[in-house]
Amino acid sequence: MKRIYAIEAWCLGCKRCEIACKTQHSATRDTVKALTQEQPSPTSRVQVEGDRFLSLAVNCRHCAQPKCVKGCISGAMQKDPASGLVTSDPAKCVGCRTCVSMCPFGCVQVVSVEGRDIALKCDLCTEDGCIPGEPACVAACPNGALVYWESEE
Amino acid sequence: MRADYLILGNSAAGVSAAEAIRATDSCGSIVIASPEPHRVYGRPLISYLLEGKTSLERIGYKNADFYERLNIEPFLGPGYDAMRLDANAHRATFSNGTEIEYGRCLIATGSIPFTPPIEGLDEAQNVTPFLTLDNALKAQELADRARAAAHAEGRESRAIVIGAGLIGLKAAEAISHSVDRVMVLELAPRILPAVLDAEGARLLQGMLARHGIECRPGVSAQKILVDGGTAHGALLTDGTEEPCDFIVAAVGVRPNTAFAVEAGATQGRGLVCGPDLQTSLPDVYAAGDVVQVRDALDGTERPLALWPNAVRQGMIAGRHMADDPLAPVFDGSFAVNAVDFFEASLLTAGLINPPDNAEGVTCDVRIDEAAGTYAKFVVRDGKLAGYILLNRPDNAGIYTWLIEHETQLDTIDPALFDSAPLNCDFDKTMRWERLHAGYPADRNEKGFLVKRECPSAS
Incomplete structure (x- = not known):
């Protein structure tokens, strides 16, 4: 499958990836409205870590053997056998945070959406179920610090 | 009848094993048998169900077409309690008399409630454990009835939960939305004795109290006060009496392995298995709460009754059962718990x-x-x-x-x-x-190509 990789040598810590992710996962798909008006405020699934000296944008690895999927008590977290995409079904998630305790990279967040705690994570900007799209974070990166390449795993 | 693979138990370990078997062996017949009349559901979700955080439609652990898609024959219902196992004849006998001959068998029968010798506990109809979906539905029914009856009498409805482990406290949280007062008894000196320390337990106990759940560590029930088959209170170990409208008994669990032990399987604190999760009986494997696991951190041997462990063991056992040459070994594990309260x-x-x-x-x-x-x-x-x-x-x-x-x-x-x-x-x-797992080998850490593919000689 194709995976997003962080090239930390080029990361400026500008967080454009986070803005693009929020916009992509908003109701309006309009950056200004998404960031200033929408309730609940959209959550970025990519996290820029670090400071001026070292920064990198961390995304779900869509692991070959995802621990979040093995741990999930509700069946919400699943890996699509064909595409390799790991997604969480908000209708089934109960927000227990087993996935948070399992993910080795800190790539699942549990946030309150419309009064329910649910797990949110990178879905590779998929539009319908399990076909990965063109990740908005990669497209938004001005410096080649996020790439979307065919992986060897 | 006969099945190439007979899986006893229809929860995390059983269905994970079935999936692993099917990934290796596309045509062997698979039977899953369980006394619970439900399709596989997220067992730890039963408290969330009572809280309205999931529903009977959404609690399913696998998609609706799971059994059909993997060509698994599900035998689900009260008659399918495994009663006898004959490892030499490769035959299992169920409570309704059905006999199934198998090529390989998986014991994934999980935990059953451990009922402590508390006088009166097994005499009352308004006492339930809290392990299965049906237990949870009964607890909800008892809570609804208690509330209606108590409020008709102009008093608060009251429940007692015996045991402040994960199951007892999740049950307490779930019924607290329906019942006015919930008291949780715990023999150990703190709540969640297995997964918390003293300080953490103190903080959590204070938080639960703010939600109307009173925890009484160091105190348990010595006698249930039963009248006409209905529990109406408990005599506590500190000598006081506590009234209640119903009781959730969540003292503890034990591996559901009596039939396997009777068949000669070696049991310590759970079934003793090799690294391929085969029990001491030939062609009989085990996964989930029934297995004695070596704790990777403290070296102790005990069952690790946790969902992720059951999934992992099911996957490993299934691959060995199907003779997958790349099947990994099971070499111990350690507990990871995630739970939320309010x-x-x-x-x-x-x-x-x-x-x-x-x-x-x-x-x-x-x-x-x-x-x-x-x-x-x-x-x-x-x-x-x-x-x-x-x-x-x-x-x-x-x-x-x-x-x-x-x-x-x-x-x-x-x-x-x-x-x-x-x-x-x-x-x-x-x-x-x-x-960077799977990062392209021809790229360096700046993302540049480091070698070009040679043009083909032709």
Whole structure:
């Protein structure tokens, strides 16, 4: 499958990836409205870590053997056998945070959406179920610090 | 009848094994048998169901077409309790008299409630355990009835939960939405004795009290007061009497393995299995709560009755049952618990209550009373061996990874423990290795191509 990789040598810590992710996962798909008006405020699934000296944008690895999927008590977290995409079904998630305790990279967040705690994570900007799209974070990166390449795993 | 693979149990371990078998063997016949009349559901979700956080439609662990798609024959219902196993004849007998001959059998029958010898507990109809979907539905029915009857009499409705383990406290939380007063009894000196330490238990107990759940650690029931088949109170071990409208009995669980032991399977605190999860009986495997697991951190041998462990063991056992040459071995595990109570989250892993003065062990404790957070890190021989995180869940899986990989902490920024751990707390090499699984071999760490493919000779 194709995976997003962080090239930390080029990361400026500008967080454009986070803005693009929020916009992509908003109701309006309009950056200004998404960031200033929408309730609940959209959550970025990519996290820029670090400071001026070292920064990198961390995304779900869509692991070959995802621990979040093995741990999930509700069946919400699943890996699509064909595409390799790991997604969480908000209708089934109960927000227990087993996935948070399992993910080795800190790539699942549990946030309150419309009064329910649910797990949110990178879905590779998929539009319908399990076909990965063109990740908005990669497209938004001005410096080649996020790439979307065919992986060897 | 006959099945190539007979799976006893229709929960995490059983269905994970069936999936693993089917991934290797596309045509062998698979039967899953269980006395529960439901398709596989998220068992730990039963308390969430009562709270309205999931529904009977959404509680299914697998998609609706699971059994059909994998060509599994489900035998589900009260007649399908495994009663006898004849390992030599490769035959299992069920409570309704059905006999199934198998090629290989998986015991994934999970836990059953451990009923303590409390006088009167098994005489009352308004007492339920809290392990299955049907138990939960009964608890809800008892709660609804208690509320209606109590309010008709102009008084508060009351429930007693015996046992303040994970099951008891989740049951207490679930019924607290329907019942006015919930009292939780616990023989041990603190709540959640298996997954929390004294300080964490104190903080959580205070939080539960603010939600109307009164925990009484150090106190249990010595006698249930039963009248005409209905429990109306309990005599506690401190000599006082406590009235109630119904009781949830959640004292503990034990592996559901009587039929296997009778058939000659070696049992310690659970079924003793080899690294391929085969029991001492030929062609009989085991996975989930029934298996005695070597704790990777303290070396003790006991069942690890946790969902992720059951899934992992099911996957491994299934691959061995189907003779997958690449099947991994099971070489022990450690506990990782995630649970939430009302607005609080509690994550724990590994060694959390090391013995006092244990050599080479230090505990790093961070309490923020104002924020309501409590974090404890147990470090042994320079490596993280366990944690408790109360209301500090973010990125906890990074800590779990450190425990699993026995990573020496001196290579890592100590800031890792101050707040949510980050990938950038690791040194450059480890950071890259962790985040770049499957990274193209012809690219360097700046993303540049480092070698070009040779043009073909033709």
